[in-house]
Every structure is written in structure tokens, then in C-alpha cells.
Amino acid sequence: MTTPAGDEGRKDLQDRKVGQETMVGTVPSDGEVARDARNPSIATRERRSTTLTPSGETPYLVVEDLTVKFPTADGVVSAVNGLSYAVPLGRTLAIVGESGSGKSVSSMAVMGLHDRKRTRITGSIRLGGDEIVGLPDSELMKIRGDAVAMVFQDPQSSLHPLYTVGNQISEAYRVHHKVSKDVAKKRALEMLDLVGIPNPIRRFKQYPHEFSGGMRQRAMIAMGLVNDPKLVIADEPTTALDVTVQAQILDLLNNLQKEFGSAIVLITHDLGVVAEMADDVLVMYAGRCVEYGTAEDVLARPRMPYTWGLLESIPTVSAASERLRPIKGLPPSLLALPSGCSFNPRCPYKDRVKGERCITDLPELLPVDGAGAHTSRCHLHDKASIYEAEVAPRLG
Amino acid sequence: MSKTVRPVDATTGGTEPALLQVRDLKMHFPIKEAAGLGRTKKLVQAVDGVNFDLKAGESLGLVGESGCGKSTTGRMITRLLTPTAGQIIFKGTDIAQMKEKDLRPFRRQLQIVFQDPYSSLNPRQTVSNIISTPLRVHNLVKRGKELERVQELLERVGLNPEHHNRYPNEFSGGQRQRIGIARALAVEPEVIIADEPVSALDVSIQAQVMNLMEDLRRDLGIAFVFIAHDLGVVRHFCDRVAVMYLGKIVEQGTRDEIYGAPQHPYTQALLSAAPDLGTIRGVPPKERIRLVGDVPSPIDPPSGCRFRTRCWKAEDICATQEPPLIAQAKSGPGHAAACHFAEPKVDLTAATA
Numbered sequence: 001m002t003t004p005a006g007d008e009g010r011k012d013l014q015d016r017k018v019g020q021e022t023m024v025g026t027v028p029s030d031g032e033v034a035r036d037a038r039n040p041s042i043a044t045r046e047r048r049s050t051t052l053t054p055s056g057e058t059p060y061l062v063v064e065d066l067t068v069k070f071p072t073a074d075g076v077v078s079a080v081n082g083l084s085y086a087v088p089l090g091r092t093l094a095i096v097g098e099s100g101s102g103k104s105v106s107s108m109a110v111m112g113l114h115d116r117k118r119t120r121i122t123g124s125i126r127l128g129g130d131e132i133v134g135l136p137d138s139e140l141m142k143i144r145g146d147a148v149a150m151v152f153q154d155p156q157s158s159l160h161p162l163y164t165v166g167n168q169i170s171e172a173y174r175v176h177h178k179v180s181k182d183v184a185k186k187r188a189l190e191m192l193d194l195v196g197i198p199n200p201i202r203r204f205k206q207y208p209h210e211f212s213g214g215m216r217q218r219a220m221i222a223m224g225l226v227n228d229p230k231l232v233i234a235d236e237p238t239t240a241l242d243v244t245v246q247a248q249i250l251d252l253l254n255n256l257q258k259e260f261g262s263a264i265v266l267i268t269h270d271l272g273v274v275a276e277m278a279d280d281v282l283v284m285y286a287g288r289c290v291e292y293g294t295a296e297d298v299l300a301r302p303r304m305p306y307t308w309g310l311l312e313s314i315p316t317v318s319a320a321s322e323r324l325r326p327i328k329g330l331p332p333s334l335l336a337l338p339s340g341c342s343f344n345p346r347c348p349y350k351d352r353v354k355g356e357r358c359i360t361d362l363p364e365l366l367p368v369d370g371a372g373a374h375t376s377r378c379h380l381h382d383k384a385s386i387y388e389a390e391v392a393p394r395l396g
Numbered sequence: 397m398s399k400t401v402r403p404v405d406a407t408t409g410g411t412e413p414a415l416l417q418v419r420d421l422k423m424h425f426p427i428k429e430a431a432g433l434g435r436t437k438k439l440v441q442a443v444d445g446v447n448f449d450l451k452a453g454e455s456l457g458l459v460g461e462s463g464c465g466k467s468t469t470g471r472m473i474t475r476l477l478t479p480t481a482g483q484i485i486f487k488g489t490d491i492a493q494m495k496e497k498d499l500r501p502f503r504r505q506l507q508i509v510f511q512d513p514y515s516s517l518n519p520r521q522t523v524s525n526i527i528s529t530p531l532r533v534h535n536l537v538k539r540g541k542e543l544e545r546v547q548e549l550l551e552r553v554g555l556n557p558e559h560h561n562r563y564p565n566e567f568s569g570g571q572r573q574r575i576g577i578a579r580a581l582a583v584e585p586e587v588i589i590a591d592e593p594v595s596a597l598d599v600s601i602q603a604q605v606m607n608l609m610e611d612l613r614r615d616l617g618i619a620f621v622f623i624a625h626d627l628g629v630v631r632h633f634c635d636r637v638a639v640m641y642l643g644k645i646v647e648q649g650t651r652d653e654i655y656g657a658p659q660h661p662y663t664q665a666l667l668s669a670a671p672d673l674g675t676i677r678g679v680p681p682k683e684r685i686r687l688v689g690d691v692p693s694p695i696d697p698p699s700g701c702r703f704r705t706r707c708w709k710a711e712d713i714c715a716t717q718e719p720p721l722i723a724q725a726k727s728g729p730g731h732a733a734a735c736h737f738a739e740p741k742v743d744l745t746a747a748t749a
Contacts, residue, residue: 098599098601099598212690213462214690242462242625243627243669243670244461244665244687246671247669247671247684247686247687248686248688250671270671271599272628272670272671272673273671275673276671276672310599310600312603313600313603314599314673315628315631315632316628316672323610324603324606324607324632326600326602326603327600330568331598
């Protein structure tokens with residue numbers, strides 16, 4: 001079991017892996033199964049080229065200057081403030097942030113899931129060129145589940161407990177396709193098989209409670225992908241799962257993306273998952289994007305004190321056990337954001353900016369090197385040298 | 397279940413007597429199932445023969461996937477559950493089957509911090525009331541001096557002492573977890589069982605709470621049993637680590653042994669499955685072991701080695717003979733693994749340098 005050197009070796013392993021996933025869960029009778037059939041699959045994920053949209057075509061999902069506000073009895077909650085991003089087909093964008101940073105709210109806006117009576121959404125969300133902000137519900141229904149699918153965090157509460165899993169998947173298909181029940185059933189069985197659920201015919205008739213957590217999440221993914229969506233929004237898809245199952249689900253998402261070429265928006269707070277899955281990363285803080293770039297840029301060459309703080313707070317499996325350096329304080333209330341940079345009350349570097357700019361001016365989202373796709377929202381002048389000299393050594 | 401007799405002292409390094417000794421601890425929950433005529437009684441073997449020692453001031457990590465029995469073990473040690481069998485020897489006294497009346501002095505020594513700070517604090521009680529109840533129960537503070545002690549404790553865990561008459565809903569998740577820790581500290585325990593204390597918290601808050609617990613361990617010399625599924629957190633906090641699978645400890649050793657040279661296939665798979673930031677910083681991608689399938693049901697666990705249904709090394713012997721948790725060749729004295737084919741694997745958590 002060595003790491004394969006060439007691409008061919010990798011492909012081999014991937015193939016073998018797909019073969020194995022179909023036998024997931026079958027309990028082998030004692031010692032009868034040949035040993036190599038049960039070898040653990042060994043995957044090394046190859047990273048895609050780091051350039052954004054090499055072909056220059058318009059990305060599939062374009063979000064521009066999105067704001068989402070909720071009027072409440074206590075005042076207006078500004079959950080998302082001027083968020084812009086783009087995801088081309090075949091790429092994965094990870095949105096990272098703490099709870100309350102607006103990552104789920106912004107993605108629910110893309111799905112059109114907010115109650116329009118209680119939400120104020122401005123800005124633009126374009127899916128394959130079509131604007132969806134302000135569309136009536138009847139139009140949104142056609143898009144939801146067809147062009148865009150969502151995989152939720154908790155598969156236990158997002159599957160209906162009183163319908164069989166197969167029923168729910170074929171219904172999702174029949175809503176968007178005028179086909180007979182039999183055709184839909186065939187399609188559902190195909191999907192269950194594709195996501196690595198063993199014995200799909202038996203599983204089709206079962207209820208969600210008869211599935212384990214990992215299997216349920218696979219069923220959710222099968223339901224999401226049944227209409228071949230061009231965009232999949234995965235909201236913390238593995239947070240409720242165990243490590244070994246999480247690895248299986250992440251591999252599955254990766255393989256399916258390779259096969260169907262869909263765009264994925266992955267919402268997560270786990271930077272380890274980001275490192276393994278994402279092509280691009282967007283770091284959110286208090287409803288704003290504070291850093292945006294390729295995964296290599298943001299995780300290996302971060303240029304924003306909040307991202308530094310996040311990286312310094314996680315104890316990693318492979319790192320030395322020095323004292324953690326948490327970000328002091330708490331995230332701000334969305335009812336009353338601090339003036340200037342939202343991060344300024346917690347930022348240990350604000351003294352290095354001349355005057356009171358951090359407290360008075362909101363920094364623009366500017367390219368870190370004068371040009372290029374890597375942008376960050378910070379007044380600091382010498383971000384690169386501060387990171388190299390002070391932060392990077394502490395990360396080990 | 398297990399007929400294997402393990403040498404009691406196999407896991408005790410050194411001569412210093414352990415503060416807490418757990419011997420062959422079992423917890424079987426009966427479930428009723430209507431099957432055909434009459435009801436057959438089945439047992440969920442949540443914990444099935446766990447042994448470990450905890451020295452004063454030490455921190456032991458219990459790692460494993462959900463359902464492996466790590467929380468149940470923690471609850472038995474604090475006697476929130478009465479074990480089906482086995483011994484929990486605290487300072488020479490077996491408390492496993494002790495009656496509630498006799499148990500009370502021990503409750504003071506063994507405290508627990510729960511995972512979910514939203515459901516483990518009574519929403520109708522003020523913080524001051526929550527923290528002072530254990531003080532009154534154990535008669536630790538004179539009447540009228542309670543508030544003083546509460547404020548001292550709040551300050552110790554990094555909260556504003558003036559907030560003593562607020563209610564839990566006025567605090568954020570991280571602050572609530574600090575209140576839970578203050579409540580456990582109130583009775584000056586010698587052992588704190590921390591059951592996933594940081595998994596419900598955001599990354600930046602998680603680090604704050606971890607640092608707080610580290611300070612407490614250093615300043616007050618409290619021993620910790622740290623239950624977690626996050627391997628990074630455990631590596632950071634624990635001196636020794638025990639890996640559990642389906643109610644049994646499959647590997648036990650010092651932190652460096654477990655993370656540096658894991659011997660049991662399950663430990664190896666667990667370590668390699670943890671997503672890591674290393675790859676992005678230019679470290680070559682590590683070898684990944686992907687386990688297939690799910691954990692088998694604890695109602696009817698596999699014969700022999702419980703991991704064999706998902707193990708790539710499994711052979712005939714694994715189905716018939718249960719491997720004992722013993723020191724393997726090529727390992728240190730305190731490092732034990734329960735596997736017929738144990739061998740160290742070193743490259744799973746290559747340094748991120």
C-alpha cells in the first residue's frame with residue numbers, strides 16, 4: 001500500500017474504489033472473502049489547476065452585492081452585507097466562517113428559501129445567466145431541486161420520516177420530469193446505487209430510520225442529484241457524521257463532481273475539510289467576505305488577521321501541541337455591527353494601522369498583491385511580511 | 397463476553413498508584429423486542445470490558461466514533477449510570493456498585509462537564525444558583541459566603557463576576573460552557589470527566605475553552621478524562637490516549653505512541669480519515685485508508701475481534717479468537733493494542749512543517 005506515483009495509478013485506485021463502494025456494508029462471511037477485495041481504498045485527491053476559469057466563460061453561479069436583512073422586534077439583523085462570489089461548473093467553493101457569519105443565510109438566498117415576508121434581499125444572484133432575486137415562488141420551484149440542489153447538515157431531520165426513502169427520491173424526480181412511477185423508480189434505484197448504497201432494491205422500500213447516519217446522508221445526496229443539478233449547495237454535509245464516514249461522504253461528493261461536472265458550494269467551519277475539498281475559499285465574518293482566493297492562497301498564504309486567527313485556533317492532527325492562540329472576544333451582534341472593519345474589536349493587529357482607520361473606515365475587498373484573484377478586506381500594509389514573520393512560525 | 401484475562405497491570409506504567417482504576421467495566425442496556433411469540437430480551441453491549449488507569453493530574457483521552465461507548469464509560473465513572481459489571485476503583489475504594497448514600501463523598505471528587513452547554517444548565521436558575529447548589533449540597537461554604545465563592549469561581553473561568561445573577565440564556569455557547577466548568581470546579585474535584593466539552597463550540601471559542609481547561613489542569617492539578625471524537629483536540633490536550641471501538645478499547649498508549657506509531661488498524665484508519673490542513677501547505681498528501689461500511693450493531697457484535705468486519709487485515713483467526721489488549725512487539729511498555737496483526741505505521745500524521 002504505497003501512494004501511487006503516476007496519474008494512471010491513481011485512476012486505477014479510484015476505479016477499484018468505486019467497485020468497492022458498491023459492496024459497502026455487506027458483512028463478509030468469516031474469512032471467505034479474498035483479502036484484497038477488502039483492502040481499504042486508498043485515495044489521494046489530486047488538486048485541480050489553480051487558475052480561476054481558464055476558459056474565460058461566465059461562471060455558472062454569480063452572486064453580486066447580495067444583502068440579506070431580517071427586520072425583527074429588536075431592530076434589523078444584517079445577516080449578509082454586500083457579498084459577491086462566483087462558482088464555475090466543475091469547481092468547488094468553500095464558504096468558511098463561524099456560526100452567525102452569514103454563510104448559511106447567503107446560500108439559502110441562492111436557493112430562494114427565505115420567507116419573503118420576513119426578509120429583505122437586495123443584490124443579484126444569477127444562475128447560468130438568469131436572475132433569481134425577485135422571482136415569484138412558482139418560478140423558483142422549477143429551479144429548486146432541478147438546476148440547484150441542497151444537501152443539508154442533518155439528514156435525520158431533512159428526510160421525511162413517514163415516507164420510504166425510495167418514495168422521496170422518485171418524487172423529487174417526478175416533480176421535474178413528466179414520467180411514470182416506474183421510470184422514476186428506476187431512476188431512484190440508479191441513484192441509490194450510484195451513491196454507494198448496497199442492495200438498492202431493498203433499501204428503496206425502507207424508511208429513513210432504518211438507515212444509519214452515513215447511509216442517510218448518501219440518500220440525501222442521491223435525492224439532491226437525481227435531477228442532475230448544475231449547482232449543489234452542501235450545507236455542513238459531514239458535520240453530523242463520524243470521521244471515517246465523513247471521509248467516505250467527501251470522497252463520494254468528489255467523485256460525483258468529477259462525473260457530472262457540477263459546481264459545488266460547500267459550507268463548513270472545518271478548515272481540514274476545506275483543505276481537502278475546495279478549489280476556492282471564501283472566508284466570511286459578520287456577513288461580509290473578508291478573504292477570497294484559491295484554497296492554496298487562503299490557507300497557505302492568508303492575508304487577513306481573522307483567517308490567521310482561525311488557523312491558529314485549530315489543534316490539528318499533525319501539528320505540535322503548543323498552546324492554542326484563540327481569537328479573543330466574541331463575534332459581534334448582527335443588530336449593531338461595529339463601525340469600520342467588523343473584526344476590529346477582536347483584531348490584535350489594529351494598532352499597526354496608522355490613525356483610527358480600522359475603527360472609522362470599512363476596508364475594501366482588494367487584491368492582496370495589487371492584482372490577481374486573491375482578495376482580502378484589511379487596512380494592514382505589510383500583511384505578507386506580518387504573516388511570514390509572525391503568524392507562519394507559530395503555525396509550525 | 398470476553399474470556400480473555402488480561403494482566404491488570406499491563407497498562408500501568410511506573411510504580412505510582414493510580415488515582416482511578418477501571419477494571420473490566422461493562423454496561424449492557426436491556427432492550428425489549430417483540431419477536432414472534434413471547435419477548436426475547438436483547439442487550440445493547442454499550443461498554444464491554446474496559447480497563448484503564450488514571451494518575452493524579454494526568455489527562456486521558458477517550459477517542460472513538462459515536463456509539464463506541466466512550467460517553468457511557470464517562471457516565472459510569474461519575475456513577476450517573478450503574479455498571480452491569482466491573483470495578484471502578486477510586487483511591488482504593490470500589491465505587492461501581494456503591495449505594496447513593498455512601499457515594500455522596502465521592503461525587504465531590506468526580507465531576508463531569510457535558511457536551512451541550514444549552515441543555516446542561518437549568519434555564520430557570522441564575523448562574524449563581526447553578527454554581528452554589530453543589531456548594532450547599534456538600535456543605536463547603538458557610539451560609540452567606542456563597543456569593544463570594546461563586547464570584548471567585550466565575551473569575552477563575554474567565555467570566556465577569558458581576559454577571560452572577562444572570563440566566564443562562566444571556567450567555568453565548570462558549571460562556572455557558574465556562575459556567576458548566578465553574579459548576580464542576582465548585583466542589584474542588586480531583587477528576588473531571590469532560591464529555592465532548594468543545595464539540596458544540598465555534599473554532600475560535602473552542603480554543604479559548606481548551607486553554608481554560610489546560611490552565612485548570614496545570615494550576616489545580618485536576619486529572620481529566622477527556623472524551624472526544626476530534627483527534628486534533630485530543631492530541632492537543634491529552635498525555636495518554638485510549639481508542640475505543642464498539643465498547644472495547646482497541647489501543648492505548650501515550651500521545652506520541654498513538655499518533656506517531658499507531659498499531660491497531662482501526663487507529664490507523666481513524667487517523668488517516670481525519671481531514672488535515674497539512675496538504676495545502678505543500679506536504680505531500682498522506683496515504684488514506686478508507687474504511688468501508690458502518691460500525692456493526694452493539695446488540696449483536698461480531699465474534700472474535702469486533703473490528704474484523706471492516707478490517708483489511710482480517711483472517712480466520714480474527715473471527716474465532718478475540719485479540720487481547722496487550723503490548724505488541726516493537727512498542728513501548730505502556731502501549732497496548734488488541735489486534736492479531738498489529739504493526740506500527742508511522743507516516744499517517746507526517747508533520748505539517
